Every structure is written in C-alpha cells, then in structure tokens.
Amino acid sequence: MTQTDPIIAVLDLGGYRLTAPRRAIAALIAGYGGHFTAAELELAARERRLGLSRATLYRALDLLIELGVIERLDLPGGDHAYVPCARAHHHHVVCSRCGRTAEVTDSGVAEAVAEIAHQTGYEISTHRLELFGLCRHCQVKTALDA
Amino acid sequence: MTQTDPIIAVLDLGGYRLTAPRRAIAALIAGYGGHFTAAELELAARERRLGLSRATLYRALDLLIELGVIERLDLPGGDHAYVPCARAHHHHVVCSRCGRTAEVTDSGVAEAVAEIAHQTGYEISTHRLELFGLCRHCQVKTALDA
DNA sequence: CCTCTGTCTAGACTGAGTCGCAATAATTAT
DNA sequence: ATAATTATTGCGACTCAGTCTAGACAGAGG
Structure with a gap:
C-alpha cells in the first residue's frame, strides 16, 4: 500500500487536511467493490476499533460527495447507499x-x-x-x- | 365534490375499505397540484383537526404507492416527496x-x-x-x- | 342488526443524521 | 524544531421521520 489512494489525493488537492479518520474512511471505501451504506461503514469502523464518531463519518461522506468522488444513490426500498465513482x-x-x-x-x-x-x-x-x-x-x- | 376522487376509486377497486381517514388523505392529496411531503400532509391534517395518527398517514401513503397512484421522489437534497400520478x-x-x-x-x-x-x-x-x-x-x- | 376482520388511534420506540462546543492535531510560519 | 493557527474531531445530547404494538373501532357483507 505505498500506492496513493485516489480519495486521499482528491482531498489533498482540494486543500483539505489529511487526517487519520479521513485516511481510515478512504481505506474502508476503497475496500468495497461496489456500493456501501453509512451503516455498513459505521459497523466496519467499529469492528476495526477505528474509534471514529458517527458525526465524523457523516461529515466525511458529505465532503466526499461534494468533491464528487462518491455519489449517493437512492435505492428503491427507500434507503440510501453510496458508490465511489468518477467525477x-x-x-x-x-x-x-x-x-x-x-x-x-x-x-x-x-x-x-x-x-x-x-x-x-x-x-x-x-x-x-x-x-x-x-x-x-x-x-x-x-x-x-x- | 360529487365527483368521485380517483384515489378513492382505486382503493375501492382494489378491495380496500373506504374509511374516513383514507378519504381525508385522498382529499388532501387531491388539493396539492404538485408534490407534497409526508410532513406537509401531517401538518395539513393537524391544522384541519382531522385527528389522524402518523401511523395511519404513513400506512396510507405506502398503500397508495403500492397501488401506483402516487410515487415517491427522492429530491437531490436527500428528503423525499410524493407526487400523485398516472399508473x-x-x-x-x-x-x-x-x-x-x-x-x-x-x-x-x-x-x-x-x-x-x-x-x-x-x-x-x-x-x-x-x-x-x-x-x-x-x-x-x-x-x-x- | 350482527359479526368478522381490516383499519385506526395513541403513544412509546428506533435509528439515522445533526448540532454545538471544547479538545486535538495537521499545517504554516517563525 | 517550535510555536501559532485553525480545520477537524469527539462527545453526547438532540431532532425528526418512520415503525410498532395493543386495544378500540367501524366498514362490508350476510
């Protein structure tokens, strides 16, 4: 993993701080091939004892959406998922x-x-x-x- | 308003009971030209002292969606609205x-x-x-x- | 008119997402 | 290196949509 995570790269270019929580979240997202929900991320983070708060998680997701590296989908059932994607x-x-x-x-x-x-x-x-x-x-x- | 409300007609055809709350909700929906949110409906119902519970409101919406007389939209902001529509x-x-x-x-x-x-x-x-x-x-x- | 059962009410409950503020740490300047 | 700056985090309380339960009620058909 000497390779730069594209999400991290975008954050950096955008002038955002490369904090531990953000790196962790980027890594988790990169781990999913397809879509993931906020709840899944939260669970995964808890399991790995990353110790990041829900607020941070949601703030990071909002930021990534704004930067266009993930997008929010509304599933027919009514809940939402996120997908990493091109800009x-x-x-x-x-x-x-x-x-x-x-x-x-x-x-x-x-x-x-x-x-x-x-x-x-x-x-x-x-x-x-x-x-x-x-x-x-x-x-x-x-x-x-x- | 001797005219039959199309929503009521569909409920009837579907074999559902034509109860007072359902008639009231149908009337409210007919009153909106375009979209409306669950919260707006709830408020309108409260203002008119229709005395229907939230549970009933949501159940009615679910039913109407299933019957295809309204449809749920996911607004870009993330909240949802409903629109009455053709089937x-x-x-x-x-x-x-x-x-x-x-x-x-x-x-x-x-x-x-x-x-x-x-x-x-x-x-x-x-x-x-x-x-x-x-x-x-x-x-x-x-x-x-x- | 009576029964059967679908539907309703009230209110407690759940769970997602948000907010404010003090504490922390990534940068930048020194 | 060190200190100063300020974006970000964590916490925990909070809001709000939507769900669930249990018992009461009321349509529709006989």
Missing part, C-alpha cells in the same frame, strides 16, 4: 441481487433529456438516472436456482 | 424553485436504457429518471429578479 457526469446500474454497480456514460440520455425539456418547457438543469437489474453474474446464478 | 410508466420533472411537477412519457429513454443494458451486460428491470430544473413560470420570475 464526470454518468449514471449507475445497480444489481438488485448482489449490489454490484457499474457506471455508464450518458449514451443517448442527453438527447432524451433535451426532448423532455422541449416537451415540457422546463429548463432542465440536472437529472438523475438510476437503473436496477441483474448483473451478468447474478443472471447466471438466478438461472441455476430456477 | 403507466413515466418520469417526473420537478421545478427546483416552486416544486411544480410535470409528468413526461418515456420519449427516447427506453432506447437509452436498452443501449445501457447492451453496454454493461446487465439485465435491466427498472429504472428511475428524475429531472430537476425551472418550470416556465419560474424561468420568467427568475429573469425578472435578475
């Missing part, structure tokens, strides 16, 4: 079975949005597209279960 | 200034979704698109403010 505009596909996520670029969505703006007369400034389904891996598993 | 698949455009909403059909989004499925290999079962911007009315107001 450019994109969307997420979430596997509803295993939670694995993939990023996709705007392919065709921008046109659709323009069309909608035209239809409604709204001046659209942001949009959020979230997709749910089965990842390739779970498609196979599901087929076997049947 | 077919569609999306909402929310005015970020006044909260007014408009429904739009899938125009072009379906293609984009298919393209994304192809790109990622996911078998996509649902998607959610939420758009935010200024409605025509607020575009004018904002121009005047400047």
Whole structure:
C-alpha cells in the first residue's frame, strides 16, 4: 500500500487536511467493490476499533460527495447507499441481487433529456438516472436456482 | 365534490375499505397540484383537526404507492416527496424553485436504457429518471429578479 | 342488526443524521 | 524544531421521520 489512494489525493488537492479518520474512511471505501451504506461503514469502523464518531463519518461522506468522488444513490426500498465513482457526469446500474454497480456514460440520455425539456418547457438543469437489474453474474446464478 | 376522487376509486377497486381517514388523505392529496411531503400532509391534517395518527398517514401513503397512484421522489437534497400520478410508466420533472411537477412519457429513454443494458451486460428491470430544473413560470420570475 | 376482520388511534420506540462546543492535531510560519 | 493557527474531531445530547404494538373501532357483507 505505498500506492496513493485516489480519495486521499482528491482531498489533498482540494486543500483539505489529511487526517487519520479521513485516511481510515478512504481505506474502508476503497475496500468495497461496489456500493456501501453509512451503516455498513459505521459497523466496519467499529469492528476495526477505528474509534471514529458517527458525526465524523457523516461529515466525511458529505465532503466526499461534494468533491464528487462518491455519489449517493437512492435505492428503491427507500434507503440510501453510496458508490465511489468518477467525477464526470454518468449514471449507475445497480444489481438488485448482489449490489454490484457499474457506471455508464450518458449514451443517448442527453438527447432524451433535451426532448423532455422541449416537451415540457422546463429548463432542465440536472437529472438523475438510476437503473436496477441483474448483473451478468447474478443472471447466471438466478438461472441455476430456477 | 360529487365527483368521485380517483384515489378513492382505486382503493375501492382494489378491495380496500373506504374509511374516513383514507378519504381525508385522498382529499388532501387531491388539493396539492404538485408534490407534497409526508410532513406537509401531517401538518395539513393537524391544522384541519382531522385527528389522524402518523401511523395511519404513513400506512396510507405506502398503500397508495403500492397501488401506483402516487410515487415517491427522492429530491437531490436527500428528503423525499410524493407526487400523485398516472399508473403507466413515466418520469417526473420537478421545478427546483416552486416544486411544480410535470409528468413526461418515456420519449427516447427506453432506447437509452436498452443501449445501457447492451453496454454493461446487465439485465435491466427498472429504472428511475428524475429531472430537476425551472418550470416556465419560474424561468420568467427568475429573469425578472435578475 | 350482527359479526368478522381490516383499519385506526395513541403513544412509546428506533435509528439515522445533526448540532454545538471544547479538545486535538495537521499545517504554516517563525 | 517550535510555536501559532485553525480545520477537524469527539462527545453526547438532540431532532425528526418512520415503525410498532395493543386495544378500540367501524366498514362490508350476510
């Protein structure tokens, strides 16, 4: 782990202090392949005796969202999860079975949005597209279960 | 108001009892042009001395969501609102200034979704698109403010 | 009119997320 | 190195949305 964590790098560039709690949180996040919830992070931190307070955790998440290195998803069930992600505009596909996520670029969505703006007369400034389904891996598993 | 409230009609068709609290909630919802939050409903109910408990309110909302007559939106800020809506698949455009909403059909989004499925290999079962911007009315107001 | 059972009320409860403030420690200047 | 500066943390109390339970109530059908 001599490698620089990208999250740490962004914090540094942003002029934020590289504190122990932030490094710890960055490491935890890097450990998740896909999405994670605030509760999961909190639990993981407690298990490893990192001794960071809930407030710090939430503050760090807010900061990372603001910096665009993680994004908040609203799952259909109503609770939220976070995904580490690139900073450019994109969307997420979430596997509803295993939670694995993939990023996709705007392919065709921008046109659709323009069309909608035209239809409604709204001046659209942001949009959020979230997709749910089965990842390739779970498609196979599901087929076997049947 | 001899006219039948569509929400009441759907409840009836679904075989649910047409109770006083449900009628009251349906009426409140019909009163909102656009979106509303659970808190707003609760407040409105309290102001009119309808005397319905929070539990009832939330249960009614859950039921209406299940029946598809209202839908839950996740606003960028993180809190949720509800919008009364048609039962077919569609999306909402929310005015970020006044909260007014408009429904739009899938125009072009379906293609984009298919393209994304192809790109990622996911078998996509649902998607959610939420758009935010200024409605025509607020575009004018904002121009005047400047 | 009576019964059955779905629905309601009240209020306690849970759990996520926030707030304020004193204590701490990452930087920067000396 | 050391000290000064000030962003960040931890704590713990707090808020607020939403849930749950148990007993009371009231629609719908017979």
